[in-house]
Each structure stands twice: as C-alpha cells, then as structure tokens.
Amino acid sequence: MWRNLALNIKIALTLFVVQACVLFVGYVWLSHWVQTTRLDELRHHLDTQSDVIESLISVENAQLVYQRQGEFASELDHDHDLFFDLSSISGEMLQESWGPTPSMRKALREAMSQVRAGDEETFLFDVGHEKWIAQMGDLERASPEGPLKARLLVATNAQPVLNAVNAFKRVVALAAIGILLLTTLGSFIVVSLSTRNLRHFARQLRTLKPPEFTRRVVFEAHSAEEKLLFDSYAQMEAAVQEVLEHQRLFIANASHELKTPIAAVTSALEVILARPRHAEDYAQTCRDVLAEMQVLKRLSLGLLDLAQLEGTADIAGQASGLNDNALNAVERWRKAAELKGLSLSLHLLEDYQAQVAGGPEQWEVVFGNLLDNAIKYTPAGGAVDVTLDEHPGSGLIIRITDNGAGMSAQEVRQLGQVFFRADAARSQSSSFGLGFAHCKRIVERLGGHLTVQSTPQTGTRVTIAMMRYKP
Missing domain, CATH: 3.30.565.10 (Histidine kinase-like ATPase, C-terminal domain)
Structure with missing residues (x-):
C-alpha cells in the first residue's frame, strides 16, 4: 500500500509522523518540567509558611501556644488554602488554623492521619477532589519545667497550581496540534507544487501510444532533479528515434535486397512456364534459380547471425x-x-x-x-x-x-x-x-x-x- 501512494502523500505522512513524535516528546518534557517547577515553588512557599507558623508558637504556662495576634497570624487564619495542625507527641491537638471550613479541616486531619511521612518530608495527598501538599515536622521549645515537644503539620492547597499546570498543558497540546497540522499541510502543499511537473509528465507519458509514443514532451524544469529527468527522457527519446529510423532503414534495405533475387526467380519461372522448352533450358533455369536461392540463403544467414548476437547475454x-x-x-x-x-x-x-x-x-x-x-x-x-x-x-x-x-x-x-x-x-x-x-x-x-x-x-x-x- 505504501509503495502505491503518491510522493507528496508519502512525504507529508513521513513529516507528520516525525513531527508528531518530536512534538509529543517535547510536550511530555515541557509538561513535566512546568509541573515540577510549580510544585517546587509550592514546596518553597510551604517551607516559608512553616517557618512563619513556627515563629508564632511560644510557651505560656508550660504549654505551647499559637499567638494569633498580629498581621501574619491574621493572614494565616483567613487563608482558606492553608491549614496547620499543632499536636502533642501523644497525638492530642493543641492548635489548628481557622482558614479552611470546619468540614475541610476535619477531612484534612483524616487524610493526613493516613499518610506516613518522615520528618520535614513533603508529600501530596487527596482531599475529596482536591490535592493538597503537606509537610510534617517536630517542634521543640524550652520551658522552666523542661523542653516541650510537639508535632507541626502544615498543608497548602495544590489544586489551583495543578489546575494552572493542566490549563498550560492543554494550551501547549492545542498549539502542538496546530503546529503539526499547519506544517503537515504546508509540506503537503509545497511537495505537491514541487512534484506537479512530475505528475503531469507521468500522465502525458501514459497517454502516449504508438505510433506517436516518441512525441516530444516538453516541460520547464523547476528543480535539478526535474532537469535531470527531462534531459534523460529527451536523450532516451532521441535514442529511440534513432533506433526507429535504423529499423525503418533496415526493413527498407532488407526488402530491397530480398526483392532482387525474388524478382529474378519469379521472372525465370514465368519465362520457363510460358511455353514448352528443351531440357537444357529447364536445367539452365534451375541453375539460375539455385544461384538466386543461394543469395537468399546467405542473406538470411547474415541476418540470423546479427539477431543471434543481439540476443546473446554475455559473449x-x-x-x-x-x-x-x-x-x-x-x-x-x-x-x-x-x-x-x-x-x-x-x-x-x-x-x-x-x-x-x-x-x-x-x-x-x-x-x-x-x-x-x-x-x-x-x-x-x-x-x-x-x-x-x-x-x-x-x-x-x-x-x-x-x-x-x-x-x-x-x-x-x-x-x-x-x-x-x-x-x-x-x-x-x-x-x-x-x-x-x-x-x-x-x-x-x-x-x-x-x-x-x-x-x-x-x-x-x-x-x-x-x-x-x-x-
């Protein structure tokens, strides 16, 4: 099937496949790089928020207390996409953020309780239809009764970032498809225009039939390959014309050479049959006919030698x-x-x-x-x-x-x-x-x-x- 396709379709399909592979690899790499970069930014933001929250935790009456006064604390408590949970080593909740709704805070605590992560390790987890990114770490403060230890878990909503990444992926995919279609269409048009002469040339060759199959086919070459093809065809046409002319002369000369002995034989037989003759006349006529037939034999053998030579594969x-x-x-x-x-x-x-x-x-x-x-x-x-x-x-x-x-x-x-x-x-x-x-x-x-x-x-x-x- 591939061999029967037109050249412009073959080139367009080949370019389509090559560009599709290149664009697909580029799309996968770019999508992964953008998503990784944005998540790294989100992790850095999470580290910053964790440091801010840790700075707001102090010791009062031998307990760890989250200081909600101040501009930073107010912003954190009103951020619906940020959640933190301060709990004792035994698991008792000491403080939590007020930003997310109570139902969301409950869902976040349940989801994070099922995650096993190391200290200061960042991880992604699902909360409903959203993805959150969290970081868990141990916190220690000095007090007169001894050091106070607690566990701080900070999470931020990664879904807006992932939605933006997905939107970027869709835009890149649409752009890649557009580039692929435009370049394929462009290459198809360019190749079709470049091979137009070849198609017209082939169609004209198919319409050539004897006796005019050597009729000159003239096209203006638009490329070096077309010039080579048309020049080669012109040379072949001239060679065919020369062969046909030699064939015509060969037939004419052969007919002329055959005509003389045949005419002589015919005339001799007509004379001898015109009326009764003596035996010697018949014998002489037979000798004349034999001589002419020997001429015909030499001629036929010479022609046969030439034909056999042309048909010999490798002498x-x-x-x-x-x-x-x-x-x-x-x-x-x-x-x-x-x-x-x-x-x-x-x-x-x-x-x-x-x-x-x-x-x-x-x-x-x-x-x-x-x-x-x-x-x-x-x-x-x-x-x-x-x-x-x-x-x-x-x-x-x-x-x-x-x-x-x-x-x-x-x-x-x-x-x-x-x-x-x-x-x-x-x-x-x-x-x-x-x-x-x-x-x-x-x-x-x-x-x-x-x-x-x-x-x-x-x-x-x-x-x-x-x-x-x-x-």
Missing part, C-alpha cells in the same frame, strides 16, 4: 588466445589470397599467452569478415598484412592492412550500418553490407574499439583495440 565472459585466433584465421584465408595472387602476412605477439575476451567462434567471425573484405577488394599483386601488437599498459592492438580499392571519408563514416556498402562493394553480388556490421558489433560487445582508416585507390587499415583478458 565477453569467455577468453581465448589472440595469437591462436589470428593464426587460425590467416591459415584459413591463405588459399583464397593465393588464388587471387595476393601476399598474406602475419606478425604475432611475443607474449604467446596473451588472451582477449571472447571465444574462438567470435574471433573467427571478426578475423574472417575483415580478411574477406581485404582480400575481396584488393587487386591481384596486392598485399594484406595482419599485425598483432602490444599497447602501453594492458592493451592489445590488431591491425589488418591492405593496399586495395579503399574508401572515401563519407563511406568510412557509414561503415557499420546494416546493409551499407561502399561503391566498390556494390559491384560484388555476394556482398550485403552485413559482415562488417556483424564484426563491429562483436568487437564492441567484447569491450573493444574498432576504427577504420582508408584512402581511395590506396588501401584500408582496420584497427581493433582490446584489453587483455582478466578473469
């Missing part, structure tokens, strides 16, 4: 010796070179153990296509040279050089395109422009780089740069 995972690959290829093509009156030379690497990516099958195709082209377009008396060399570092260089027909700069730039043939190759009925394209794709899949240097009527040099194979 660079194999390795083979470069010297062995070159030597085997040159030996296979030496007879063809000799029949044409060409010299075919080979210069091997000193390091016979040097290996390159790719199996012998792939290098047979590479060397075979390049040597076939070199021999095919070099006139009698010419020379073809295969040189293997080491490049500084861990590189290897393969050079196949001939002094044949050569090509123009324009033709060199178009080499590697399926069905492209230079002018010299167009005169060769066995050439379809597939061999070099296949060879170049194999080299690139093996991690190498193929370049061609050529001059018309002077010759051609094909250079392949490879890295040594490292398992």
Whole structure:
C-alpha cells in the first residue's frame, strides 16, 4: 500500500509522523518540567509558611501556644488554602488554623492521619477532589519545667497550581496540534507544487501510444532533479528515434535486397512456364534459380547471425588466445589470397599467452569478415598484412592492412550500418553490407574499439583495440 501512494502523500505522512513524535516528546518534557517547577515553588512557599507558623508558637504556662495576634497570624487564619495542625507527641491537638471550613479541616486531619511521612518530608495527598501538599515536622521549645515537644503539620492547597499546570498543558497540546497540522499541510502543499511537473509528465507519458509514443514532451524544469529527468527522457527519446529510423532503414534495405533475387526467380519461372522448352533450358533455369536461392540463403544467414548476437547475454565472459585466433584465421584465408595472387602476412605477439575476451567462434567471425573484405577488394599483386601488437599498459592492438580499392571519408563514416556498402562493394553480388556490421558489433560487445582508416585507390587499415583478458 505504501509503495502505491503518491510522493507528496508519502512525504507529508513521513513529516507528520516525525513531527508528531518530536512534538509529543517535547510536550511530555515541557509538561513535566512546568509541573515540577510549580510544585517546587509550592514546596518553597510551604517551607516559608512553616517557618512563619513556627515563629508564632511560644510557651505560656508550660504549654505551647499559637499567638494569633498580629498581621501574619491574621493572614494565616483567613487563608482558606492553608491549614496547620499543632499536636502533642501523644497525638492530642493543641492548635489548628481557622482558614479552611470546619468540614475541610476535619477531612484534612483524616487524610493526613493516613499518610506516613518522615520528618520535614513533603508529600501530596487527596482531599475529596482536591490535592493538597503537606509537610510534617517536630517542634521543640524550652520551658522552666523542661523542653516541650510537639508535632507541626502544615498543608497548602495544590489544586489551583495543578489546575494552572493542566490549563498550560492543554494550551501547549492545542498549539502542538496546530503546529503539526499547519506544517503537515504546508509540506503537503509545497511537495505537491514541487512534484506537479512530475505528475503531469507521468500522465502525458501514459497517454502516449504508438505510433506517436516518441512525441516530444516538453516541460520547464523547476528543480535539478526535474532537469535531470527531462534531459534523460529527451536523450532516451532521441535514442529511440534513432533506433526507429535504423529499423525503418533496415526493413527498407532488407526488402530491397530480398526483392532482387525474388524478382529474378519469379521472372525465370514465368519465362520457363510460358511455353514448352528443351531440357537444357529447364536445367539452365534451375541453375539460375539455385544461384538466386543461394543469395537468399546467405542473406538470411547474415541476418540470423546479427539477431543471434543481439540476443546473446554475455559473449565477453569467455577468453581465448589472440595469437591462436589470428593464426587460425590467416591459415584459413591463405588459399583464397593465393588464388587471387595476393601476399598474406602475419606478425604475432611475443607474449604467446596473451588472451582477449571472447571465444574462438567470435574471433573467427571478426578475423574472417575483415580478411574477406581485404582480400575481396584488393587487386591481384596486392598485399594484406595482419599485425598483432602490444599497447602501453594492458592493451592489445590488431591491425589488418591492405593496399586495395579503399574508401572515401563519407563511406568510412557509414561503415557499420546494416546493409551499407561502399561503391566498390556494390559491384560484388555476394556482398550485403552485413559482415562488417556483424564484426563491429562483436568487437564492441567484447569491450573493444574498432576504427577504420582508408584512402581511395590506396588501401584500408582496420584497427581493433582490446584489453587483455582478466578473469
């Protein structure tokens, strides 16, 4: 479910949870700190009141007496939120405050009698629906008959302070909720506006269908991420357009190449079937049809090789010796070179153990296509040279050089395109422009780089740069 949510909702929810946790922790800490601070103030006030009450207790007639005359005593007796009780060690009440109502004083005495607290220890207790804070301590006064001891208990109403703390907590909680909602809403709006382009972009992409799925989608980028996305899409769109154009040319060229032998076969059959012929005419027609069918076979095999190469997962995972690959290829093509009156030379690497990516099958195709082209377009008396060399570092260089027909700069730039043939190759009925394209794709899949240097009527040099194979 989370993966299906919109980005603005995900970010808003994440911020909501994070801020809620932060605000909750802050609320708990602040509430505890405020309540503790106020109760500490109340305890300090209780200590002050206890000192005042103790100062008003004196000895008269060998008894402890609370002096009710004076301004301080009058204030204490009229304070409904303050209560004190002076009792003997045996528990007999000697004096008590007049501030609280009689029923409240009774309830306070009953509640405090159930509390067990140490000397000078402050404690909270419940009286009805109110909380009071109290302090209990021993009092001693000197007299002619000996020291007089009593117990003084002073309590003050903590409920007003706690009510104020609770009111503060409610205000803080409401403020925190308001901040949480406002920041969440604000982040949702900001993220929604920031990702608006992305949503529009995605909706437009969903509406694109063939044949216009490469229709340009233009948006003004409002962030670095959007610019990166739109630029990447533009590059992908250009690449797709290029692939589609190559596909269109491939289909057109394939149709053109297929059309010639099919037309020749059709014409030959129509002529031979037009009227009865001699056996020799039928035999000649069959030979012509066979020749055209062999052309079709070579074309279909070339196309199949290209298709199989594109579907191969990893041809660079194999390795083979470069010297062995070159030597085997040159030996296979030496007879063809000799029949044409060409010299075919080979210069091997000193390091016979040097290996390159790719199996012998792939290098047979590479060397075979390049040597076939070199021999095919070099006139009698010419020379073809295969040189293997080491490049500084861990590189290897393969050079196949001939002094044949050569090509123009324009033709060199178009080499590697399926069905492209230079002018010299167009005169060769066995050439379809597939061999070099296949060879170049194999080299690139093996991690190498193929370049061609050529001059018309002077010759051609094909250079392949490879890295040594490292398992």
